[in-house]
Amino acid sequence: MNADTVITGMGVLAPTGLGHEEHWTNTQSGASAIGPVTRFDAERYPSRLAGEVADFVPEEHLPSRLLPQTDHMTRMALVASDWALADAGFDPALLPEYGVGVVTAASAGGFEFGHRELQNLWGRGPEYVSAYQSFAWFYAVNTGQVSIRHGLRGPAGALVTEQAGGLDALGQARRQLRRGQPMVLAGAVDGSPCPWGWVAQLSTDRMSRESDPALAYRPFAADAAGYVPGEGGALLVLESEESARARGARRRYGRLAGYAATFDPPPGSGRPANLERAARAALDDAGLGPEDIDVVFADAAGTPEQDAAEADALRSLFGPHGVPVTAPKTMTGRLSAGGPAVDVATALLALRDGVIPPTVHVARPLPDHTLDLVTAPRRVPLAAALILARGQGGFNSALVVTAPN
Structure with missing residues (x-):
């Protein structure tokens, strides 16, 4: 069996909870977090339900200098990276300078940020468009911002394979480990709760138009009628067994x-x-x-x-x-x-x-x-x-x- 890749830390921000233990407690009990959209006025749209990370307050977790340059999605990714590395007992001194890589996936990028800046462009003029628009909307922005925040200088990557990307990022991380990289932070935090992202998803004709949260997203049911979109994700610390043993990793959640x-x-x-x-x-x-x-x-x-x-x-x-x-x-x-x-x-x-x-x-x-x-x-x-x-x-x-x- 290929047992060389272990998961030693995780950071989860999901509609079901902030942090992996809160998420797990609510998930075990079957507590649904799907409800009406609150991040924008969705009344004019045929689909008006979402899974939102309701209790996330970026100012409580991130320095103020990061807030003007980041999309909501990236703010969650930065916090997920903080939690995952802390959960793994990460100490940069125990790894070589280029010892930790970052691989993330996204389907939309920072669309909420981009939507706001396009509104500024159309409604107020180009002088009101943020300079951060040049990268804050981009699919690879989470990888870049996480790398900068933690000084992670190892191999980096970003994948765009829509829903499959959350697994593809982990698969790519394992490839890096097999090439000799000691540790990679990988996964995906995604979601685009804004009119721009909403219209993009509506164009697939797969979103549920049901208004009752208990009826909207029911896969494998006889009357399944589409999905409900949401926001959030998870970043995981993957490392070789050799690396985990050498630095005295506190736990192993499992093996990829x-x-x-x-x-x-x-x-x-x-x-x-x-x-x-x-x-x-x-x-x-x-x-x-x-x-x-x-x-x-x-x-x-x-x-x-x-x-x-x-x-x-x-x-x-x-x-x-x-x-x-x-x-x-x-x-x-x-x-x-x-x-x-x-x-x-x-x-x-x-x-x-x-x-x-x-x-x-x-x-x-x-x-x-x-x-x-x-x-x-x-x-x-x-x-x-x-x-x-x-x-x-x-x-x-x-x-x-x-x-x-």
């Missing part, structure tokens, strides 16, 4: 045992989607078989066609009702690239405590899917989890985490 990514064929080609191939390749990379997986954290797109495709892939891989499947993102909405990163953090905590968190609001899963969908917290010994993610445009990613021992 396998990862793979595939691409779907062009629409209209008649060829099948490649999510199953990604899952099989990730299992092969981990040296595991389907029988070794104790739980699957589903992509859970929330539309009938995509849910059926994922259910088909899981049935082909595990057999009907062959493995417990859960989608705790029903409590947060889909956090773009940040969602799968949160799923990985949640999976590691599930392995730690032996609890599969629930899929909420799906009382009666569609029988045709033949899934063992976990709709209430389930206590069971867990040793390995498979996390799946799909991004708009045909991206498929799969990642396997295992318990530390």
